[in-house]
Amino acid sequence: MVIWTFSTGWFTGERTAALLMPVLALLFPGASPADLRAIHQVIRKLAHFTEYLILSVLLYRALRGDRRWNLRAAGLALAIAGLYSVSDEFHQWFVPGRTAAATDCLIDVSGAAAAQGLLAARARSGRR
Numbered sequence: 465m466v467i468w469t470f471s472t473g474w475f476t477g478e479r480t481a482a483l484l485m486p487v488l489a490l491l492f493p494g495a496s497p498a499d500l501r502a503i504h505q506v507i508r509k510l511a512h513f514t515e516y517l518i519l520s521v522l523l524y525r526a527l528r529g530d531r532r533w534n535l536r537a538a539g540l541a542l543a544i545a546g547l548y549s550v551s552d553e554f555h556q557w558f559v560p561g562r563t564a565a566a567t568d569c570l571i572d573v574s575g576a577a578a579a580q581g582l583l584a585a586r587a588r589s590g591r592r
Contacts, residue, residue, distance in 0.1 A: 514575060515575065523540075
């Protein structure tokens, strides 16, 4: 639901810029407008990464079955997150003010894969 909401017209680059650019200008008073736009873009891409990292963790927890780390559940969580990313970008194709971008899918899947890597590392360290 959260990812779908962020994919609506309410969260276009222009709308988030209207909210974030004044805050960024206060935080970085010496930054040029181009620098502030670049920071805004990085924040938007980090949001993609973080959304799918969280989605992947939640999917893994739903799929794993027992308490031990499970490669099958990790792979399935990654695949589902990746498919959802593709469907989300397809959805954005039809939303005014939004664009579909393959690079966003790559960022999304990178977030989902990072989550699975962190979960695997945690399991290897002996923590559940």
